Amino acid sequence: MEAGVANHTFQNDQPMTKGETMFGFFYSRLLSEKIRGKSEVIIISIAVITFILHLSLVALVNLNILEMKGYSNLFRNPIAAIYTPFSFILIYEVYLLVYYLPKSTTIYIGKQYEIITLILIRGIFKDLANLEFTADWFSVKNDLKFTYDLVATIVLFILIFLFYRLNEREEETPEKNKPLLPEIIRFIRLKNIIAMCLIPIFLVLAITGLSRWVQGSFFSIDQIVYSFKDINTIFFNEFFTVLILTDVLLLLISFLHTDKFHKVIRNSGFIISTILIKLSFGAEGLLNTVLIVVAVLFGVAILFIHNYYEKMAHRTQQFSP
Numbered sequence: 036m037e038a039g040v041a042n043h044t045f046q047n048d049q050p051m052t053k054g055e056t057m058f059g060f061f062y063s064r065l066l067s068e069k070i071r072g073k074s075e076v077i078i079i080s081i082a083v084i085t086f087i088l089h090l091s092l093v094a095l096v097n098l099n100i101l102e103m104k105g106y107s108n109l110f111r112n113p114i115a116a117i118y119t120p121f122s123f124i125l126i127y128e129v130y131l132l133v134y135y136l137p138k139s140t141t142i143y144i145g146k147q148y149e150i151i152t153l154i155l156i157r158g159i160f161k162d163l164a165n166l167e168f169t170a171d172w173f174s175v176k177n178d179l180k181f182t183y184d185l186v187a188t189i190v191l192f193i194l195i196f197l198f199y200r201l202n203e204r205e206e207e208t209p210e211k212n213k214p215l216l217p218e219i220i221r222f223i224r225l226k227n228i229i230a231m232c233l234i235p236i237f238l239v240l241a242i243t244g245l246s247r248w249v250q251g252s253f254f255s256i257d258q259i260v261y262s263f264k265d266i267n268t269i270f271f272n273e274f275f276t277v278l279i280l281t282d283v284l285l286l287l288i289s290f291l292h293t294d295k296f297h298k299v300i301r302n303s304g305f306i307i308s309t310i311l312i313k314l315s316f317g318a319e320g321l322l323n324t325v326l327i328v329v330a331v332l333f334g335v336a337i338l339f340i341h342n343y344y345e346k347m348a349h350r351t352q353q354f355s356p
Contacts, residue, residue: 082120089116218292304337
């Protein structure tokens with residue numbers, strides 16, 4: 036809906052106020068297309084370097100040059116090394132989520148679904164190193180979880196594809212070609228401000244989460260097993276909590292420019308979807324996987340109904356006297 040209009044307020048011939056100048060300064064250094072491109076190069080470079088470092092640690096452990104107790108196959112199996120670069124790819128996905136927040140609500144939500152799917156895939160790479168190939172596959176807890184996650188990944192991939200297809204159809208509706216109203220421009224401006232505030236918040240959460248895990252893993256023997264078990268929730272548990280609060284704030288602000296029932300239900304449904312994803316971090320086994328799939332399925336269903344509702348409303352307007 037708002038794609039390509041995030042900078043709309045800057046495209047005029049009027050002199051900018053001091054506030055607008057500061058806004059443009061921070062925007063150009065946090066959310067501009069140029070910064071997005073640079074961030075991609077930096078993150079991919081770090082991912083490659085850390086992948087090589089992780090593989091080096093695996094080699095040192097297997098050669099008995101270095102001893103890493105309490106970490107199972109994380110530093111013994113080369114396949115587990117894929118877990119590390121995927122963690123940095125997830126960081127870039129978090130940045131993209133913030134980047135698309137002012138530009139498109141549906142793409143912003145879609146990025147949430149991409150992130151939880153990548154977390155699931157990252158966990159699969161970790162679980163690959165701990166598989167037990169036995170005749171009774173479904174009696175082994177880790178193997179069973181691995182199977183659930185494989186099936187869930189395929190289902191999520193299909194659902195995300197459908198979600199973006201529905202988003203394309205939403206952008207093709209006649210209402211999208213209308214000039215932007217002043218209240219919508221203000222709403223986009225507010226979303227830009229929220230997005231810029233989220234970047235330092237997520238940065239602090241990432242640093243504190245990593246430091247807690249390092250301290251618990253390498254300096255506290257009693258917490259080694261717990262820290263390794265809880266590795267998937269590092270940063271992302273708090274991350275989705277912040278997203279829920281952000282979504283609620285966006286819902287409240289959206290009332291400034293629209294009170295249409297189907298828009299309110301769509302935005303409320305997206306909040307419920309995010310809450311279900313957040314709840315999945317507190318669940319284990321099959322329940323964890325089911326909550327993730329249900330969350331994305333709910334979001335797709337909400338967007339589908341919203342689009343149909345909007346289409347019918349437009350037809351009613353066309354044929355009304």
